[in-house]
Amino acid sequence: MDKKEVAVVGIGQTKFRARIPEKSYFELAFDATKEALDNAGISHKEVDSAVFGIYNDLFERQIMPDTYIQDYLGLYGKSGTRVTTGGATGGYAFRAAYAEVASGLSDITLLIGVEKAQDNFDWSQYKSTPEVLKSIAYSADMTWEFPVGAYAASSYALLATAHMKKYGTTEEQAALVSIKNHSNAFKNPYAQSPLKLSVKDVMDSRMITYPFKMYDCSLYTEGASVLVLMNKDTVKKYKISDPVWVMGIGSSNDKSFTGFRSVHDALGNYGDIADLRNHYEAARIAYKMAGISNPFKELDVAELHDAFSFTELQAYEAMGFTTRGGGGRFIEEGHSLIDGDLPVSPSGGLLGAGHAVGATGVMQIGEVAKQLKGEAGERQVKIEKGRGLAHSIGGPGSSYATVTILGV
Amino acid sequence: MPKTSTEKARETVKKEVRSVPIEKIIDEVIDKQLKVNPGIVEKDKYFEIPDKIVMFYKYSYGSQSRFFKTLKEDAKLSGTKCSKCNFVYFPPRANCSECYSDVEWIDISNEAVVLSSTTVWYSNSEFFDRVPFAMAYIKPVNADTAILQRIELNDKEYAEPNSKVMARFRKERRGAISDFWYELL
Ligand SMILES: [Zn+2]
Numbered sequence: 040m041d042k043k044e045v046a047v048v049g050i051g052q053t054k055f056r057a058r059i060p061e062k063s064y065f066e067l068a069f070d071a072t073k074e075a076l077d078n079a080g081i082s083h084k085e086v087d088s089a090v091f092g093i094y095n096d097l098f099e100r101q102i103m104p105d106t107y108i109q110d111y112l113g114l115y116g117k118s119g120t121r122v123t124t125g126g127a128t129g130g131y132a133f134r135a136a137y138a139e140v141a142s143g144l145s146d147i148t149l150l151i152g153v154e155k156a157q158d159n160f161d162w163s164q165y166k167s168t169p170e171v172l173k174s175i176a177y178s179a180d181m182t183w184e185f186p187v188g189a190y191a192a193s194s195y196a197l198l199a200t201a202h203m204k205k206y207g208t209t210e211e212q213a214a215l216v217s218i219k220n221h222s223n224a225f226k227n228p229y230a231q232s233p234l235k236l237s238v239k240d241v242m243d244s245r246m247i248t249y250p251f252k253m254y255d256c257s258l259y260t261e262g263a264s265v266l267v268l269m270n271k272d273t274v275k276k277y278k279i280s281d282p283v284w285v286m287g288i289g290s291s292n293d294k295s296f297t298g299f300r301s302v303h304d305a306l307g308n309y310g311d312i313a314d315l316r317n318h319y320e321a322a323r324i325a326y327k328m329a330g331i332s333n334p335f336k337e338l339d340v341a342e343l344h345d346a347f348s349f350t351e352l353q354a355y356e357a358m359g360f361t362t363r364g365g366g367g368r369f370i371e372e373g374h375s376l377i378d379g380d381l382p383v384s385p386s387g388g389l390l391g392a393g394h395a396v397g398a399t400g401v402m403q404i405g406e407v408a409k410q411l412k413g414e415a416g417e418r419q420v421k422i423e424k425g426r427g428l429a430h431s432i433g434g435p436g437s438s439y440a441t442v443t444i445l446g447v
Numbered sequence: 448m449p450k451t452s453t454e455k456a457r458e459t460v461k462k463e464v465r466s467v468p469i470e471k472i473i474d475e476v477i478d479k480q481l482k483v484n485p486g487i488v489e490k491d492k493y494f495e496i497p498d499k500i501v502m503f504y505k506y507s508y509g510s511q512s513r514f515f516k517t518l519k520e521d522a523k524l525s526g527t528k529c530s531k532c533n534f535v536y537f538p539p540r541a542n543c544s545e546c547y548s549d550v551e552w553i554d555i556s557n558e559a560v561v562l563s564s565t566t567v568w569y570s571n572s573e574f575f576d577r578v579p580f581a582m583a584y585i586k587p588v589n590a591d592t593a594i595l596q597r598i599e600l601n602d603k604e605y606a607e608p609n610s611k612v613m614a615r616f617r618k619e620r621r622g623a624i625s626d627f628w629y630e631l632l
Contacts (some may be wrong), residue, residue, distance in 0.1 A: 097500065161572045162477050162497070165487060172571035182508065183538050184595045186624045187582050188574045193565050197584060197595075201563035204608040249605055296538070298562065298584040298593030304545070312474050312562055312584060312593075388549045 042329070045140045046274050046282030047445065049079025049267030055231045055393035058157040058167070059261045062159040063305050064099050065111040068153040071263035071398075072112055075149070079278065086267075087145035088118040092132030092152035094125060094433075095398040097174040098330030099155050126191075126346055127177055127439035128152065129264070129400020134275075134288050134441055136268050141285075146273045153263035153403030171259050179435055180295065192256055192347065194247045194435050197297065199349035201313035203250065205364070208352060210250050212367030214241035216348040217254045219370070222428040223377055224391025226418035231260050241348075255348040260393030264402040281406040286426065287331070287444035289324025293317035297436030308370075310363075315350075318357035318432065321440040326359070329444040331426065334359045335374075335381055339351065340410045340420050341428040342403035350437070354430055355383075358442070361396070363368040378430020382420040385410065400431030404443055411447045422447075470501050510541030510613055513552060519622035524555040524614060537590035557614035559587040559629060560619055564598065564606040581606055585600075585629055597628040 051074030053059070053067050062070070076083055089112070091105035101107065105121035118139075122132040124190065126189035129152040136150040173225045176190035188303035204209050217236060224230035236254060244253035274282045293316050294300055302311050309316035320335070331337045345351040352366030360381060361369040369375060375383035386406040389399060409415045425447045432440045450458075477497045481487065488495040508515050517525045526537035531548035537555050564583035567574075574580075581600050584593040598606045599615070606612075612629035620626040 060489065060495065094458055099546065100498065100500065160497075161575070162480055164575060165480075165484065167569070169572040169575045170492055173573055176571045176573075177535070182591070183624055187595050188567060188570060188580055189582070189595060190571050190574075192569075193582060196565035197563045197582075200565055201608065204563070246566075246568045248565045248569065250565075298586070298595060299589065303591075371485070 042286050042446070043284045044271050044400070045137050045285045046198045046269055046271070046279070046406045047266050047404070048269045048274060048277075048279045048282050049075040049081070050262040050408055052077030052229055052398070052402055052405060053262045054229050055260045055262040055395050055402070057258060057260060063264070064101075064104055065108045065310040066261040067261065068108045068265070069111055069150050071153070071265040072151060073267035075129040075267050079279075081147065081267065083113055086114065086117065086149050087151045088093070088139055089114050089151060090132050090139060091119065091121040092128045092150065092397040092401055093121060093124055094128045094154060098396075099161065099175065101156060108153065112382055114149070124431025124433055126344065126394070126396060126438045127431045127441055128397045128433065129402065130404070130429065130441040130443060131290065131400070131439065132397070133266070133401065133404050133443055136266070137254060137285050137288060140268050140270050140389055144272055148268045150266045150268060150401060151263065152265070152398035154397040155261050156396070157261060168259070175447060183296075184435065187290055189435070192251055193248045195347045195350055195437065196251050198312065198353065198436060199250055201311070202315070202349065202353055203435055207364070208349070208367045210242060212240055212371060213250070213348040213352060216236045216345060216351045217241045217390055219376055220345055220380040220388040220390040221254070222391070223385050223418060224387030224418070227387050229390055230387045230391050232258060232391055233387070235417070248336065249283045249350070251347055255391035257346045257394040260395040262393065262395035262398050264395070264398040264405055266401060266405055266408075271412045281412050283411050283445050283447055285443065286446040287325040287327070287329030288441065289321040289326070289328065290441035291317040291324065292321035292434070292440070293436070293438050295435050303375050314363070315353050315357040315437055315440065317438070318354060318430070318440045318442075320375065321442040322358050325428075325442040325444050329426070329446070331444065334428065335361070337424055338381060338426050338428050339380060339422045339424050340385065340407060341383045341430065342386060342406050343388065343430045344400070344403070344432045345384060345385050345390050346394055348390065350432070355391040357430065358430065377418065377420060385415065385418045385420055385425070390434055400429070402427040403431065407445050411445055469503070470499070473499060473501065489496055510538060514539050515622040518626050519620045522616040522620065524557065524587065524627070525552055526555040527551065528553045535589065535591045537587055537592055538594055555590055556588045557613050559585045559614065561594050561608050561610040561612060562608050563608050563622070566600070566605050583610060583629070596624070599628055599630040601631050603631065
């Protein structure tokens with residue numbers, strides 16, 4: 040289909056914080072929605088539909104939290120659907136919102152990503168984190184993998200150790216991702232974890248699940264991020280002067296049983312357990328739609344899903360920024376630094392800005408839109424080609440992956 | 448006079464209760480902890496209370512029941528093999544996801560190899576007191592897939608990929624994945 044059919048015309052978000060106990064999930068959604076609607080210059084009454092990106096009912100302490108948000112936002116009478124695909128919830132919700140507009144079902148759609156997390160509380164240990172991790176761990180297969188002790192970090196650590204074995208990737212190379220993203224967060228007023236770190240700081244931080252140390256892992260976060268999407272005719276009608284167009288979307292899900300991924304199956308040309316096979320496939324589809332053949336040369340900026348530092352190295356390869364196995368060298372050479380050839384995650388990414396699951400992917404797409412519009416403040420990167428990429432992933436062994444290309 | 452529906456309900460509600468709901472027992476534990484440490488909930492800037500979501504199940508393994516029955520009764524691993532494409536599933540599947548053909552049950556070898564591994568030092572609430580433990584994707588010699596399972600490291604800190612391992616079985620088995628583990632050779 041023609042490009043420049045659907046545009047992002049409004050961006051809003053709350054600050055990302057470890058815990059925001061003074062607001063409930065629907066109030067967080069309200070704050071970010073109000074900001075996004077103001078940014079677009081429209082009222083909620085002009086919206087045709089809403090898409091909700093909310094990962095985990097156990098975080099929100101509520102099954103079907105979307106219906107309560109829709110009520111609170113005064114969006115009764117309109118269509119509303121929820122997307123939940125683990126860490127990829129925000130990116131996949133964007134895909135659904137795009138489809139809502141591109142199909143002609145809606146002229147204006149609100150995309151609302153929101154998440155609580157730290158109301159979970161472990162009454163035995165008197166702290167939140169183990170209970171937050173349990174809420175997420177229930178996403179592991181409950182028969183075969185949860186009872187073994189699988190949880191989010193171990194699931195991605197098993198991809199990392201396979202990558203280390205196959206390509207010689209090192210813990211020190213992954214530490215560079217942590218240093219970069221925590222450092223980028225200093226220039227993002229919405230970010231949770233600005234930190235000045237050295238390789239030694241990361242290497243010496245406590246082991247979580249080998250090879251991930253504490254500073255290799257993003258923290259759990261609460262917050263909301265909202266975008267307003269419009270079709271081409273409505274952009275004209277509202278005289279929007281700075282639309283950011285959706286140029287391509289590609290999504291691909293690999294086998295949720297990571298141990299079933301083999302070079303002999305239908306995604307086998309991308310590799311095995313060591314390779315983010317569905318990320319390669321999602322990128323291929325998105326680049327084809329956007330008409331991009333050399334992403335390293337044709338993109339100005341990328342936001343990658345660095346829930347864990349190693350995953351960003353693996354994603355450099357899957358996004359085609361470098362060669363297979365070249366992820367570690369890519370950051371050693373400084374390409375992904377904020378002043379590098381292809382800045383990655385100027386927002387701070389998940390490590391620096393925080394991981395408010397349903398809101399994360401929406402925040403990162405919003406960051407790419409802000410960068411392309413030249414509205415990223417102190418962390419603004421150089422925009423020459425007018426193309427940016429956002430990557431949103433999640434699920435066991437990263438079974439969900441979606442890639443969004445925006446352009447101006 | 449025939450009884451009204453409300454009268455019938457009043458007679459039966461009491462009889463239907465067999466014992467105190469288990470959720471109430473959890474509430475008592477939390478209440479005790481709150482007495483020890485009342486400051487744990489914040490009531491000044493915002494109002495917090497303890498809460499919980501508890502679900503209980505009597506869960507059926509469906510067609511995978513045969514694996515767990517064999518595991519419990521015979522201390523043996525079993526998988527399935529597609530009759531058309533010969534793909535060997537472990538964990539077993541009752542249907543071939545590749546070609547949708549029928550499968551047959553086969554014995555799975557206790558000998559296996561590590562594909563990738565991690566050693567866990569910080570975990571979720573249910574496993575918080577069990578660290579450190581190692582788990583890995585482990586491919587039996589006669590399967591096309593790998594299973595996530597625990598590894599007994601025998602004093603090592605980590606199980607290197609390509610290590611050879613052997614399945615070991617608990618003496619008391621209940622028909623769950625925790626009935627077996629792998630040991631580094
Ligand atoms: Zn088959």
